[in-house]
Amino acid sequence: MTALDRPLTSTPALPRPTRRTWVGVLVGVLLAVLAVTSLFVGVSDVSPVSVLRGGADGDAAFLLVASRIPRTVAVVLVGASLGIAGLILQMLVRNKFVEPSTTGVTEFATLGALVTMVFFPGMAVLGKMGVAAAFGLLGTWVFLRVVRVVPVRQLVLVPLVGIMLGGVVAAVTTFVAYRLDLLQSLQQWSQGSFATVMQGRYEFLWIAGLMVVVAWVAADRFSVIGMGEEFATNLGLDHRRVVAVGMVIVAVITAAVLVTAGIVPFLGLVVPNVVSLIIGDNVRRAIPWVAGLGAVLILACDLLARVVRMPYEIPLSVIVGAVGAVLFLWLLLRRGSRAH
Amino acid sequence: MIALENVTKRYGAQTVVDDVSIRFGQEGVTALIGPNGAGKTTLFSLVGRLVRPDAGRVTVGGLDITRTPSAELAKVLAVLRQDNHVAARLTVHDLVEFGRFPHSRGRLTVEDREHIERAIGYLDLGPFRHRFLDELSGGQRQRAFIAMVLAQDTKYVLLDEPLNNLDLRHMTEIMRLVRRMADELGKRVITVLHDVNFAATWSDRIVAMRDGAVVADAPAREIMRPEVLAAVYDTDVDVREIDGRPVALYYG
Numbered sequence: 001m002t003a004l005d006r007p008l009t010s011t012p013a014l015p016r017p018t019r020r021t022w023v024g025v026l027v028g029v030l031l032a033v034l035a036v037t038s039l040f041v042g043v044s045d046v047s048p049v050s051v052l053r054g055g056a057d058g059d060a061a062f063l064l065v066a067s068r069i070p071r072t073v074a075v076v077l078v079g080a081s082l083g084i085a086g087l088i089l090q091m092l093v094r095n096k097f098v099e100p101s102t103t104g105v106t107e108f109a110t111l112g113a114l115v116t117m118v119f120f121p122g123m124a125v126l127g128k129m130g131v132a133a134a135f136g137l138l139g140t141w142v143f144l145r146v147v148r149v150v151p152v153r154q155l156v157l158v159p160l161v162g163i164m165l166g167g168v169v170a171a172v173t174t175f176v177a178y179r180l181d182l183l184q185s186l187q188q189w190s191q192g193s194f195a196t197v198m199q200g201r202y203e204f205l206w207i208a209g210l211m212v213v214v215a216w217v218a219a220d221r222f223s224v225i226g227m228g229e230e231f232a233t234n235l236g237l238d239h240r241r242v243v244a245v246g247m248v249i250v251a252v253i254t255a256a257v258l259v260t261a262g263i264v265p266f267l268g269l270v271v272p273n274v275v276s277l278i279i280g281d282n283v284r285r286a287i288p289w290v291a292g293l294g295a296v297l298i299l300a301c302d303l304l305a306r307v308v309r310m311p312y313e314i315p316l317s318v319i320v321g322a323v324g325a326v327l328f329l330w331l332l333l334r335r336g337s338r339a340h
Numbered sequence: 341m342i343a344l345e346n347v348t349k350r351y352g353a354q355t356v357v358d359d360v361s362i363r364f365g366q367e368g369v370t371a372l373i374g375p376n377g378a379g380k381t382t383l384f385s386l387v388g389r390l391v392r393p394d395a396g397r398v399t400v401g402g403l404d405i406t407r408t409p410s411a412e413l414a415k416v417l418a419v420l421r422q423d424n425h426v427a428a429r430l431t432v433h434d435l436v437e438f439g440r441f442p443h444s445r446g447r448l449t450v451e452d453r454e455h456i457e458r459a460i461g462y463l464d465l466g467p468f469r470h471r472f473l474d475e476l477s478g479g480q481r482q483r484a485f486i487a488m489v490l491a492q493d494t495k496y497v498l499l500d501e502p503l504n505n506l507d508l509r510h511m512t513e514i515m516r517l518v519r520r521m522a523d524e525l526g527k528r529v530i531t532v533l534h535d536v537n538f539a540a541t542w543s544d545r546i547v548a549m550r551d552g553a554v555v556a557d558a559p560a561r562e563i564m565r566p567e568v569l570a571a572v573y574d575t576d577v578d579v580r581e582i583d584g585r586p587v588a589l590y591y592g
Contacts, residue, residue, distance in 0.1 A: 220446040223430070224438055230390055230421050235492070236414025236442040280429040280472055 020279055027292045031076075034299040038072040039064065041303055043311045066199045074202040075194055075302045076295040078257050078264060081208035083294025084215050085253040086268025087275075087286060089140075091226035092246045093147060095158045096276070097332070099268030100136070100254040103162035106263055107169040108139025109255045110190055114173050117182060129204055129259045136251035139169070144243070156332070192262040192317030194302055201260070208256035211249045212291060218245060219284035226281060263317055266324025267294060273331050297323070341365040342387055342417075342496055342530070347396030349382055356382045358552035359396070365496065368522030370530045371539035371560070374549035375573050380532045381422070383549070384500050388419035400496060414442035418494040420485055422501040422532070432476070432484045433469040436460055439491030459490040463517070479510030486517065490525075497521065499531040503538065511535075515542040536577075536588045540564045548572040561586060 040047050046068055050060040086099035093103075100106045112135025116128045123131075143162055150157050177186045215222070221242045224232050232239045257264060275289040301319045308314055342364040349357040357379045364370055372380050385391045386398055389405045398405045401416045418439075430438075436459050440452040448456075460469055463483045473481055482502060489497055499518070503511045519542050521527040533539045539546050539560065546563040548556035556568055563569070564586035569577040578589040 220438070220441065223434070224441060227430075227438075230388075230419075233390055233410060234388060234414065234419045235438060236409075236411035238410065276429050280431060280434070282430055282434045 023278060024289070024292075027289070027296060030296050031292055031299070034296060034303065035072055035076060038075065038299055038303060039068045041306055042068065067197075070199045070202050071194050071197045071302075072299075074197045074205055074260060075299050077202075077205040077209050078194075078261050079267065079295035079298030080291035081205070081212050081253045081294075082257055082264060082268045082298075083271040083290040084212045084287065085250045087272040087283065087290050088215055088222055088246045089250050089268070090272055091222045091281075091283060092144070092243055092250075093158060094226060094228065095147075095155060096273055097155060097159040097269065098162060099266070099272075100250060101166065101263065101265045102159040102269060103140070103143045104165035104169055105136050105139040105143065105250060105254050106258065106265075107166040107173065108142070109133065109136035109251070109258050110186075110263070111135055111169055111173045111176075112255070113190075113258060114177055114182065114186060117185070118176070118180060125201075125204060125259055129207075129255050132258055133251045133255035136254045137247055140247045140250055144247075190258070190262050191315045192264040192320065193305070193313070193315045194261055195313050197260065204256050205260050208253045211253050211256075212287070214245070215249050216284070216287050218242070219287055222246060223281070223283040226283070261316070264298070265317060265321050266328055267298060267320055270324050270327040270331070271297060274327070341399075341401065342528075343397075343399045344383075344386070345397045345399075347386060347393045347398060349379075349386060349391060350394050356552050357386065357393075360552070360554055361396075362547065362554055362557065364530050365528045367544035368528065369518055369543040370528075370545045370547060371543035372530060372532045372547050372549065373534070373536055373539055373563075373572065374555075378549040379552040380549055381500055382552075384419060384421075384498050384532065388417070388498060389413060390419075411442055411445075414492070414494075416494050417496045417498070418489040418492040419498040420489050420500065420502065422504055429472045429474060431470050431472055432465050432487070433460070435473065435484050436465075436487045436491045439488035440493075442492060455491050455493055459487040462490060463487040478505050479507070479513065482506060482510070482514060483517070486514070490521070495526070495528055497527050497529045499529065501532050501534065503533065503535065511538065518542065536564070536569060536590075540586055540588070550574075564588060 044063055046060045046063050051058070051064055054060045089098050089100065089103065090096055109132040112132040113128055115135070116123050116131045120127065143165060146161060146165060147158055150161055173186070174183065177183045221237060224235055224237055225239065225242050225246070229239045232242070271294040272286065272290050275286050275293060279285055279289060298320065301323060302316055305314050305316045305319050344360055344362050347357055347360050348355065360383065372383070374380050382391065386393055387400065387405070389410065392406065400413060403413060403416070405413060433456070436456050437448070439459065440448060440455060444452045460466060463486060465483060465487055468476060468480060468484070473484060476484065486502070502514050502518070506514065515538055518529050518531060522529050531543075540563070543560055546556070546558065546560050547554055548563060548568070550572055555572055556563055564579050566577055566579050569579065569588060575590065579586050580589060581587070
């Protein structure tokens with residue numbers, strides 16, 4: 001066994017981990033800088049100086065605690081958890097082009113939220129989130145059933161089926177909302193935005209954060225699932241149970257984000273793909289990256305949403321949609337050219 | 341010992357494995373040959389608990405595979421399927437590490453790490469350990485998968501067409517490796533092969549299947565006869581003795 005494959009001459013084996021470390025540090029620094037910036041950007045004057053000058057009872061300090069800190073925390077939680085939802089869904093489906101909004105999960109959850117608006121208008125946000133999560137779970141299940149008949153190798157067909165499925169559900173939602181004269185309020189709250197996030201109105205996002213922790217604990221199992229059912233069975237893993245846990249993670253994150261910030265498209269798709277290019281698909285290693293990069297991306301988008309038309313805000317979903325769609329297209333074309 | 345007792349598997353009206361009774365595990369390397377659709381892969385799937393038999397019983401090391409927890413079976417039996425088109429971008433090291441999953445359940449001990457190092461060393465994968473699987477050549481990738489199976493540290497190893505898509509040199513390398521796994525590490529390897537000459541050269545025993553049944557089961561030399569091979573493959577096969585080894589000629 002002396003003449004087994006010699007290492008290829010081009011890429012040396014060592015430098016890659018060091019380069020990764022640097023990119024990791026960069027993401028961390030960027031996250032910190034953007035988070036701090038997010039605290040001090042807005043219509044009202046909140047700056048470190050004004051906070052210090054006003055003291056603990058000043059207007060600036062009040063705004064910081066009641067609005068800016070909640071908003072920043074909410075943005076970070078949404079970015080991190082949506083990325084993870086995408087990552088886990090991609091492992092379950094074994095397809096890089098899925099995320100809650102390309103699989104019908106978001107649309108099902110929206111339908112669930114509408115149902116609470118119609119039947120239980122006075123329901124607390126937690127209950128609303130629970131119903132949305134239940135619908136999201138149903139959506140994940142429906143999608144996984146439908147996708148089973150699509151060949152695994154048909155990479156682009158899978159999200160296409162999901163988008164169509166979502167389209168059908170969204171049509172039902174729109175129809176019902178239209179008939180009940182709820183269209184406007186539906187649009188209002190489903191449009192992704194952090195403008196209304198305040199103390200006491202974002203805390204459910206910690207549940208999404210909790211799901212990220214669950215995903216991290218079960219990370220290896222998701223990696224193995226990502227290699228296929230046969231692989232998982234060979235390694236003694238209960239495939240169905242892991243899939244069930246993954247479905248709950250995806251549905252709960254989708255619902256929590258939906259009821260607090262609205263629909264934020266593409267993020268769950270783009271972030272895991274970018275991370276995959278940098279450090280690969282080992283879920284344990286990818287999770288901090290996906291969470292960090294997701295938070296960075298959405299923090300940047302949210303800042304942009306606040307700054308572009310100051311003193312007005314444009315909806316975050318518009319910016320994330322535009323940025324995400326371009327990145328998505330790039331990934332699609334890039335992958336396509338490599339696969340064929 | 342892997343034992344199948346009167347095992348039958350049907351897909352719809354078609355019987356793919358028909359009342360098969362056979363034992364594996366005495367010999368180091370057993371080659372499973374037969375034409376396409378003979379039921380070889382289904383037989384592997386039955387042993388690997390990927391499909392349930394419609395009738396009969398399968399035991400691995402005395403454990404009934406329908407009653408034993410999957411996690412326990414994963415410590416005695418490793419199955420490598422033929423199409424490992426793993427889309428995931430994993431490094432060689434990641435993959436081998438997952439081979440320890442049945443033992444570690446995700447928490448690697450010192451012993452687990454030793455197994456991983458040994459498997460990587462055994463397959464000379466040291467220089468590639470941080471490479472992604474999609475950056476490797478076919479031969480390297482196949483070795484990475486075999487390293488994973490080695491790390492799983494099972495007595496029984498099932499390899500479904502491990503020579504698929506490999507060139508001559510890498511086919512020989514893999515077979516030499518399979519031989520070493522049996523001789524040096526005491527593994528019991530059962531492997532589906534399409535090239536009967538590879539089967540004859542490297543295995544101790546050849547089992548031939550056709551139409552869901554075992555039609556021949558003997559030491560390699562006894563299978564390498566024109567009449568036996570013709571019956572298995574339903575085509576004329578000439579067998580010549582070259583340097584004391586039987587060589588099948590079937591290239592037309």
